[in-house]
Amino acid sequence: MASADREVLPTAIKPSHYNLSIYNLDREKFTYDGTVDIDVVIQENTDSISLNSKELKLSNASIKLNSRGLTLETTDFSHDVKSQVVKLSFPEQLPAGSSKAVLTINFSGLLNNEMAGFYRSAYRNRDGKDDLMYSTQFESCDARRAFPCFDEPNLKATFGFNITIPENYTALSNMPESESKTAGTGLKKVTFDTSPKMSTYLYAWACGEFDYIETNTQRKYNGKQLPVRVYTTKGLAGQGKFALDNAAKIVDYYSEIFDIEYPLPKVDLLAVHEFSHGAMENWGLITYRTTAVLYNEATSDSRYKNRVAYVVAHELAHQWFGNLVTMDWWSELWLNEGFATWVGWLAVNHFYPEWDVWGQFVTESLQTAFQLDSLRGSHSIEVPVKNALDIDQIFDHISYLKGSSCIRMLSTHLGVDTFLKGVAAYLKEHAFGNATTEDLWHSLGQASGEDVSGKMSNWIKVIGFPVLTVTERPGEIHIRQSRFLSTGDLKPEEDQTTWWVPLMITKQSLTASVGDISSLTTKEVTIRGLDTSHYKLNDGQNGFYRVNYSPERLAKLAEVKKSLSVSDRVGVIADAAAMAVAGLGSTTGLLSFLTGLEDEESYLVWAEIIEQLGKCRSVFAESSPEIEERLKKFTLYLVTPAVKKIGWEFKPGEDFLTGRLRALLISAAGSAGHSGVIAEAKCRFKLYTSGEDRSALHPNLRLAVFRIAVAEGGEEEFEAVVKEYLSTTTVDGREICLSALGRVRKLELIQKVLDFMLSDKVKAQDKHTPAIALASNHSARRALWGYIKAHWDTIYKQFSGNIIVLDRFVKNTLNKFASQDVLEDIERFFQDKDNSGYERGLQIVSDSVKGNISWVNRDKDAVAKWLKENIA
Incomplete structure (x- = not known):
């Protein structure tokens, strides 16, 4: 059952086809029944079959040996809860070489609310009533939570599927519907075409009261254009138009650059109201968090437009890289995620060159990867993975962002055309199968004539950079x-x-x-x-x-900054800041360097400047309120001319990055205490939240103005944002409100935000949003930690059903401290807890806080002196 480096199923049985039926959906008890017929190949003599099952009740099982005309009933079910394996025992040996055997299992499952397996999502329908939709999330190891299966990526099989649902529901799956027929009073049975050979984690289905909008690809596939659809719950489909238009053209773009046509007969995108990830690349039925697929030109913040374009591109890349060719085992997850991240940005850059996509990548993705990989608690890109809990912890910035950064570095060195030529060869050679990192290096080496494996080995197999x-x-x-x-x-x-x-x-x-x-x-x-x-x-x-x-x-670089690209200017700032944190440079040197950048005009460069000043304020505020106040004045010195120049009004035809810059500068100025910006923000906030003039606040400025109002205000502003959260109908509105609430400064309001965060008014998928904002707020940080300690049992209960959500919450709420006493308190608190599934997150917290402590202890006196001498 276990090999040296991983826990896997026995090799005696291999699946080749699943025929899965789901029925008896009980929408009050949240249960369902199912039957799965699995065509298996018996590779070794055995009297038992082991397969994966989690939180399922198996009622009976049998195997039909067609070659012998014999059916054997299971004599025993043996469940190993920890390894999530059920062993089915039979009264006699199943002979090796039986290639026409069918294993049949009847089972029952739970329609959980933990965003994993086959689960339910709550939402308010267009009539204002509470409603539910149902969908699946199987990556990495939760197909076993929906039906008994051989739940490993290299045990690929074809899939047939049918589901019995209320007649007013729409059912979706990876393949097109082949038949729908009445199945009793008020019910229908929907059957789908058989899928290609694929991994269990990529199978998917969904049902609910859905609308859709549709378009077609420009290219023809097998003689006809492909249908592309965005599905939503009723009343929201129109907001999928931007995603729809992007999806159609990106499918054609990838078919061209990969030199392989899109492999399935349809492309469906589904907005899911509760979602632990940003999106999931299920083959032919891609599921998304609503803010990653829906966008309203009139009411959405434009930063979500950028997000939708990228996430759509990322998930579509997986249809080839990950779905058509799948990593052999989870240790090579980066093959899926690193490549899809890089090529997702490549596609967005192709269609939106005016967005300076690679500048965005350098400012956001690259720096985030650096931050995690500069810690001892990081891991190599290709990391040993033993079991399901290990797998969940590597869906992080190393697999996605360091992986994509290394792909970008290699593709720049080889040339993008040469790199894609190698990728196309890799995809063709391993289509509908599994592959390893070395398989990719081999194809790229053949395309380029270089020793790619030798060059990249340490980047992939060694921690750090x-x-x-x-x-x-x-x-x-x-x-x-x-x-x-x-x-x-x-x-x-x-x-x-x-x-x-x-x-x-x-x-x-x-x-x-x-x-x-x-x-x-x-x-x-x-x-x-x-x-x-x-x-x-x-x-x-x-x-x-x-x-x-x-x-x-x-x-000297500051003197010639105008001749440097946006990416290079960002890189110089970020590197100088990193040297200051590590003690290889100095914080005063960084501050001196930033003084020459007040005439900067690029949104992305300003984003890096403000990010680094924000880190300084956040970390040094714990040691000295005086330093924090002077850093605020320094921030004002830099941003005041820029915010005055850009103003509050959005001009017709204004480009995307200028709009982003305005929101950034207003937010930074307000946070630093700019009296004019604060007064204007308060005025617009009042007009908007009172309903007196909803046009007083441009969608792009909602987050900035809400943050300023909450930080500078009191009970009235807090209640206004909560009311907006509860009543908003904009897709991004709730996320914006939760982020703004984390800026409160008064202790009694901090307590209210914390109680609100844990209440049932905030979905599990969103609870980390206010928590991260509170963690970044030095006025609230210690109160947040105290609250986590006091309410840990509740937090663990709410999140532990989906360990990725818990890991994200822990590491992103506790990593901002710069205090030895808090670090010791964190370590004491978790010492006797079950840390399974988030122990890596705790190590990240420990490393981050230790780094902050060293930084403050080393530089605080010099920073205080520099600020006193240079900032009045």
């Missing part, structure tokens, strides 16, 4: 690579890795005498003959590494 420390001498630079730890306490034994590092030196600094310096393959190197008057490593921030420049070089 390098920082390149640059020392300058006249006409030359010396580069040394070492592992970067944000805690700044790297030990010699932790610095044994030598990465292949593409240097990507800006071309204008290269001269004929430099020679080949395309990459660093040793611990250090000296590059001579370089024009050092203007150079930068990691051009475009395409490499997954940081650079540590001298203060003098940083000053």
